[in-house]
Amino acid sequence: MSGPEQTAPDLPHDTSLAVWDLPSPAIAGRRATVKAGIACSSGCNLSGARIDVHNETGQRTGSGEAGSAPWPGTTSLYWVELDVAAPDMPGECAWTLRATASGPHAPATSMVRVVVAAAPQHRVTIAVTEKGSGGPVPGVDVRVGMFRGATGEAGIAQIDVPAGRFDVVACKIGYETLSSTIEVAGDIAVHLKAAPASEPEQPYWM
Ligand SMILES: [Zn+2]
Incomplete structure (x- = not known):
């Protein structure tokens, strides 16, 4: 040294x-x-x-x-x-x-x-739409337990997982983070509604 x-x-x-x-x-x-x-x-x-x-x-x-x-x-x-x-x-x-x-x-x-x-056996299809407008939200990072994916242009992510109970977390800058728990025993579809991140109440300007 x-x-x-x-x-x-x-x-x-x-x-x-x-x-x-x-x-x-x-x-x-x-x-x-x-x-x-x-x-x-x-x-x-x-x-x-x-x-x-x-x-x-x-x-x-x-x-x-x-x-x-x-x-x-x-x-x-x-x-x-x-x-x-x-x-x-x-x-x-x-x-x-x-x-x-x-x-x-x-x-x-x-x-x-x-x-x-464990090897994934089932497909979780997660659709993320915007609360209010109902439009698809692309580019959302989605986790199902340890497994990850992201929504595409149609606001949909497909993530393959083994059977079991998983926490689902979806996040994107500008939106509130969403979380829920799902039980996977077969292919399953999940619909999440993303609310734009809350900002101080503002008057609605035309
Ligand atoms: Zn050397």
Whole structure:
């Protein structure tokens, strides 16, 4: 850490491992993707570095090699999108990622927690209309439990979920946040009426 700067070739280079775009949630028994990148504190080109993912039992569930170009906006974060086998059972799991690069580079590890959901079986169709005008409201972020979507031009979002009871939350800037609870046992349609966010009472100007 301290001391004179040295460039001895046998000094190890520190590396760090970044993990992002985690699945939220991952689906039990399916493949999921996650992005991971390795960077050297000296800015070396680490393309080709190997990144492995292991589950809690030490089984390797995914691996890949960092690509030839650093992540946009960074000078030396060499990254790869990893294809990872999610656990068969819903719940929370921990993935340990380990990056190994050639040369003087120390390996880097990182652990992430991933929520695993049961496979979706049913479709929730959410229609959002504006209170008053009755017109469709596009661009509404909708969550059904952990599952997310957004309404399109017709004010409709379709989100696939497993059976169960879910909180539905819909929000868009300029509107009051809507929430309700639904019981999903089959395909279901939900109609939400979005009220423009309340502002101080104003006279209605013609
Ligand atoms: Zn280096």
